Amino acid sequence: MDLESYFGDYRLNNTERLVELMRVLNDKVAPYFNPSKPFFKGSYEFSYYEYLRECKLNDKPAKPEEVLDYISPLFQNLPNWNNPGTMINVIPPVNLVGLASSAYSNMFNPNFVQDTFCGLLIASELEVTKYISDLAGWDWTLTHGIFTIGGLGTNLYPAKIALAKAYPEGSLKGYKDKDFFMVTSSKGHPCHQEIFGWLGLGSENCIPLPCGGDDRLIIREAEHIISSNIESGKIFVGLNINGGSTAEYTVDPIKEVADLRDRVVAKHGLKYVPHLHVDAVLGWAWLFFTSYDFEANPLKLPDASLAKIKNMTRRVSELRYADSFGADFHKTGFCPYISSLFIVKNRNDYFLLGKKSAVSLQEMQFGSYSPFETSLEYSRSASGSISALATLRSLGIEGYQTLxxxxxxxxxxxxxxxxxxxxxxxxxxxxxxxxxxxxxxxxxxxxxxxxxxxxxxxxxxxxxxxxxxxxxxxxxxxxxxxxxxxxxxxxxxxxxxxxxxxxxxxxxxxxxxxxxxxxxxxxxxxxxxxxxxxxxxxxxxxxxxxxxxxxxxxxx
CATH class of the missing domain: 3.90.1150.10 (Aspartate Aminotransferase, domain 1)
Structure with a gap:
């Protein structure tokens, strides 16, 4: 077996071999590329069953070029997100600097389970967290962030933190005979309720709150529903509200919701503070405009567009009142999948997820940082944080404002x-x-x-x-x-x-x-x-x- 054909030479970093194989694959995929069209060329007469029925794993090693030839037809019908006419979802073109950085880092197979398995690459996660904390108006020395499995992950983390705040013994003893509830916007993503189901707490116990004609939460009704459920004996764990919905980009009144939460705590004498999460996986990118000079308008944006951006920025800037939020760099951040960041204002909240006591940022040294002790995943890719950092640095605040x-x-x-x-x-x-x-x-x-x-x-x-x-x-x-x-x-x-x-x-x-x-x-x-x-x-x-x-x- 010719090991170097598949793994390269252990005495080299094998970049040239990787680039060579990518060029070979690119040449084989090229016939499917469709300039100025939203999809690659290909046949839509495709049966997964018929395809799989013909598949048989080879007994002997195949030449790399043969494998790439075999793989290349799978690129048929692929959406071309660079094309201006491709408008089928909130999926952006990919920043090539971020893509190159993440692809190159993956050649060395870093695992973000702990720093000794990925070297200083894990610092990228902490650096991105610092930048987003700064944009949100948080003290970056007190925050913590982690890249996770997608928007579903950024909403699962706060649900688990909310449970830990309300019932610290839950992870050890379970939640039997306890009646928890969380609230969300009726215009929120369905995963908010699905997550409560996955946690075994019943999706119906993540209660959708009514919204007004502008699709934003009606504060008075929200407060009444929350209080009524507490008075019926249920345990209120937290809120998950909108920070930019998919179709309308609705941002709920975050500060008003935070004030509502505080009133509920005082009224019912709660011994804990229910967690406030904002699902801002789309809207977070408007934080780049918090430093924009709307009077001078250096980008010369049309008045109507400028007014919309200013209003959206004003609403999103209220993220500083939340306890946590999610940011999808693979949506409005121009990064490849998956690059979702969950970020929490108080790092002590994050460490409620595991047995390990909270560690201050000042105490963290190389060789002792082990995210697996608190994270959802043990095995984590470098792709999300590396591509996010490279994209942030390559575009900068003004680049994001421009895009x-x-x-x-x-x-x-x-x-x-x-x-x-x-x-x-x-x-x-x-x-x-x-x-x-x-x-x-x-x-x-x-x-x-x-x-x-x-x-x-x-x-x-x-x-x-x-x-x-x-x-x-x-x-x-x-x-x-x-x-x-x-x-x-x-x-x-x-x-x-x-x-x-x-x-x-x-x-x-x-x-x-x-x-x-x-x-x-x-x-x-x-x-x-x-x-x-x-x-x-x-x-x-x-x-x-x-x-x-x-x-x-x-x-x-």
């Missing part, structure tokens, strides 16, 4: 141009995020405003909803045929903010750093052209609209 500012400005332009069509309704014209939600009006409803549409009978609402779902399916078909240069998602379940009306919507997430006024105008022209083709076709042959159709799985 986020441009996305907001181009989103506003996209919405404005779409709204010029009489047959389109942009539902979230004034929201501060970068998701754009709109509906196509069927011919019979062309003259109606959104308010008028919302007053229609349910069967009419369903007709409009189905019309839009079929349009999204039509776009999917055009993508499969490689005929268009954009793609976006559709939701069957979207409700117009402030209502319970499930009208559905087209959802466009413009995330490409290459968006500019020219590319946006070209995109809108093409979207309107495809819409006209759809309206002329009336039917999408061979595609059905029912709850079992594959649309949701593809376009969630």
């Amino acid at each position: 986020i500012g441009n996305l907001v400005a181009m989103t506003d332009l996209l919405r404005s141009l779409l709204a010029q069509s009489n047959s389109l309704l942009v539902i979230n014209q004034r929201t501060e995020g970068i998701a754009t939600l709109f509906i196509i009006k069927p011919k019979n409803y062309m003259c109606l405003s959104l308010d008028e549409i919302l007053k229609l009978p349910k069967e009419d609402i369903m007709e409009i909803r189905n019309y839009n779902i079929k349009f999204a399916t039509f776009v999917l078909l055009k993508n499969k045929l490689n005929e268009i240069s954009f793609t976006f998602t559709a939701s069957r379940t979207f409700k117009v903010p402030g209502t319970s009306i499930q009208i559905g919507a087209i959802k466009a997430y413009p995330m490409s750093v290459f968006l500019n006024e020219n590319t946006v105008r070209i995109l809108v022209e093409e979207i309107l052209h495809v819409k006209s083709l759809y309206e002329a076709s009336h039917e999408v042959i061979g595609l059905v609209d029912n709850e079992d159709a594959p649309l949701d799985a593809t376009w969630r």
Whole structure:
């Protein structure tokens, strides 16, 4: 067996061999790359069962080039996030400096279980934590952060900390015969409740709180619900609120929620302080604007976009009142998956997760730092923190301001141009995020405003909803045929903010750093052209609209 072909030479760092193999793979993947299209080329006639049925592991070693040739077809249909027309989720183009740093570090297989298994690379995690602490207005010498499995992890950590605060014996004795509850926003991510189920505490005991017409928590009702549950004998462990929701980028009134929590503690004489977590995995990036000169406006952002960024920044800056929050660098941080940071204001809270007593930052020395003693994972990759650090350093505060500012400005332009069509309704014209939600009006409803549409009978609402779902399916078909240069998602379940009306919507997430006024105008022209083709076709042959159709799985 030719070991050097697979593992390199132990006397070398083997970078040249790695680059050589990547070039070979790149040449083999190149035929699938599709310039100016949202997806790589490929066949959509693919059965996982049929594929796996033919798979058989080889007995003898295969040549590296043969393996790369075998792997390369799996790159078919891959989304191209750099393309300005790829708007199917909050997934960004990847900063190449961050990617190169994380890929190179992985060649040496560092394990962030403890520093002696990864050298000083683990300092990257602490450094990123310092920078984000500074942006949030926290004392970085008192905070602690850890990169984890994704947004689900950043919400699981605070739930566990909240339980430890309310019932310190729980990890040892279990939670039998205890009735815990946590609260979240009714507009929050479903994982908030799912996590409570995974912890064995019952997902229904993570109680969704009502929101107003702006999708933000109604403080008075939230306080009443929390107090009522405490008075019924339940143990209140904490709150998980929005710091930038996926569609509307809703940020709950964080300071008001913190004050609410403190009132509840005083009113009910709680011997502990329930934990306040903010699910800011998207909204955290607006912290870069806390130092922006909104008066001088050096980026020359349009007035409307500037006002949105200023308001969003004002709301996100209230993270300083929270106990913890999550930040997904693989969403609004332009890093590769997975790079999710959970950060807590008081490091003592973090050390409630394990048996080890809290260690001050000043006491931490190389050779004694062992995150596995408190972390969710024993084995952890270097990818998240290395890519985040390299990206933060390469872009800097002004670089992030430029990228986020441009996305907001181009989103506003996209919405404005779409709204010029009489047959389109942009539902979230004034929201501060970068998701754009709109509906196509069927011919019979062309003259109606959104308010008028919302007053229609349910069967009419369903007709409009189905019309839009079929349009999204039509776009999917055009993508499969490689005929268009954009793609976006559709939701069957979207409700117009402030209502319970499930009208559905087209959802466009413009995330490409290459968006500019020219590319946006070209995109809108093409979207309107495809819409006209759809309206002329009336039917999408061979595609059905029912709850079992594959649309949701593809376009969630």
